[in-house]
Amino acid sequence: MFARKTVVAEKKQSRLDWHSLSAEDIARQLATPIESGLDSREAAKRLELYGPNQIAALPRPTFLQLLLAQFNNFIVLLLIAAASISGLLGEWIEAVAILAIVVLNATLGVIQDRRAEEALAALKKLAAPEAQVLRDGSRRGIPGPEIVPGDIVFIEAGNFVPADLRLVEAVNLRLEEAALTGESVPVQKDANIRLEANVPLGDRKNTAFMGTLVNSGRGRGIVVSTGMHTQIGLIAEMLQNVKEETTPLQKRLDGLGKVLGGAALAVCALVFAIGWMRGHPPLEMFMLAVGLAIAAVPEGLPAVVTISLALGMREMVKRHALIRRLSSVETLGSTTVICSDKTGTLTQNKMTVTRMWADGSFLDVSGSDNTLKGDFLAQDQPVRLTDFQATLTALWVGALNNDAHLEVSGESNGKGMSYRMVGDPTEGALLVAAAKAGALPRPLNQAYPRVAEIPFDSTRKNMVTVHHILHPHPEDISPFDEQKLYSGYVIAVKGAPDMVLNLCSRYQ
Incomplete structure (x- = not known):
């Protein structure tokens, strides 16, 4: 019977405006005893029902996917074609040299992308905080991902809020919500007020949101949303649905490859036609045309671009900026206008006496x-x-x-x-x-x-x-x-x- 109430609460979770309800109403909706919290068995059932309290990330690319991404470039494909033709014509030294450049370019790209993925994964592990909750009538610390809707969570100065909470107690509680709303000034919270259902996110004074930082004071709240159902989770879901576009550098390199390829084929066809018309053997003219085509391909361009971007990524890391994709270094350098809402979004939200x-x-x-x-x-x-x-x-x-x-x-x-x-x-x-x-x-x-x-x-x-x-x-x-x-x-x-x-x- 208790588990059935839990299912009803989950169905209502997405459509209820928690900030417009009293703490008692919320505790009733979530079948949570405010004084003793959930018991361990019920918490385990809810964890199985709702899943872990974490932001679902897109699966990390496999080694094969990273490797294939290095060949998703017209110039690289042109180099592979040139190496293949050189091999067919018996020019093994030139074929091996071109393939060596292609392999070097792919190796550098995979190494840099893999390092960035591993660094991001390590940061996510560090960012998984513990939380103080009320379970079985006593206060205890549990990993953040094990929090479930209905848990009673304690927060104090210096803590990150582990889930979306409807506050039931707030003692001089102020939260830094710059990461969510862009508000640079800490927001004073009040657990005793009830708000209208259509109140904007930044004005919900009786709610604490996942990922925000407790600036001062202390508080206690009921978990109303976890994981991807939180406000920060909804933002993450929208970001994951954004279609990935090619970078300006990739567009220009593809354009350059197509121009070079087209020009080389046109010149080769012209040389072959003129030589044939002048009485030269067709096979000889074909070999000459193929040689011209291979010579026109810029073998060193992909490797030079990759090395330059890798050096740029290293410089960005020195400035504490972690770049996930190698090609994004050039994209950042091509940015001319950055649109932002407020101070707290871009700055570190720190002040200094000068x-x-x-x-x-x-x-x-x-x-x-x-x-x-x-x-x-x-x-x-x-x-x-x-x-x-x-x-x-x-x-x-x-x-x-x-x-x-x-x-x-x-x-x-x-x-x-x-x-x-x-x-x-x-x-x-x-x-x-x-x-x-x-x-x-x-x-x-x-x-x-x-x-x-x-x-x-x-x-x-x-x-x-x-x-x-x-x-x-x-x-x-x-x-x-x-x-x-x-x-x-x-x-x-x-x-x-x-x-x-x-x-x-x-x-x-």
Whole structure:
């Protein structure tokens, strides 16, 4: 009986507007107990019924398909024909030389395409996240592909959303949806609202979509769509149905091959006719005409083109761009106009502090965000921040009044540890700027632990945090170094200048 409800839920899945229903209605439709989640047996049944929660990819081309694709070129076919005729005429050295060029060209093409396919497959394995779900009444981690409709999923800052969710709980939850909607600003979510059925995708505040990133906060939701039924899955399905076209380079090479082939045949026919009319033996003139045709074929052109494209692909890889097909390198180079919707689609959705103003002084900030190394410059000359106490204080407030955090992500080309920012891009930029000044977030928060806060609000346009002055140090960036201030408290405020200035009786 329970499994039958599951089938009904699947039939309704494609036509229900989940964002217009309450959490209780959705739990009823999907036969999911919100407090205990699915049991393992029911989850296994749904996994068998719906399939794994992953984007279905087109099958990888086989070695034979990759090899045959290298011969799908008029000039290559012309070379094979020339080698065959040379062999028939006894010109074995020329035949072997032409075939060697053809084989070299095919080998290079197959190797490059195979490497690209293997790199993409490796990236897909790395991109398969685990998810925290409620199963059998307890929270546990499972692989993303094992999630099924009706699962209760937990998400928090730094997580990728593993499936399309109708949120049932959202605590200061903001998601980066740039990859799906192009919206560069994190979207605030609200689990308690019900929306109209025709609300656009970007305005569905009570829904979290597969592939988006949790910027801050935490949440809990019911899985309503998995795999190819998710919004990102629908996009992937449309992309898979796009007809593959030949690249500009392939079109030009085919055109060149046909022109050369036609011209060579015309010249050969003309030479054969003139020689025959002048009394030369037909076989001799035929041999001469065939020799001219073979000489007219550019044997080295395919190999030169393949090697040039392979070098271009290597340069693109150095710039962190993975090219799937060798011929696409030239296509990218032929692009004259790129049409995009919004900032978050093309950029990395990161922000960086490049200039500061405090106490009447401008300072430029240089350096890398990944390694947290950089200089503070005045008129292009490095300065000592101890001479700019107001700047240090501003960085101190920005680092403490902050919900972002830094995670170690590994080595950075021998330049020390590299870091990854998790949280709001603006707050992350302030955190990195403070780190460049020598104030790492962890020791700073240990010296001035947060004891209370008022989260950012779009009406107040500011965020307020209260900190215990526990272990101030004369060498840190705070304005406190007096013994009498120990065990005191300080309020840090960050927000829109007009709103913050209205709260101030004095400013520096």
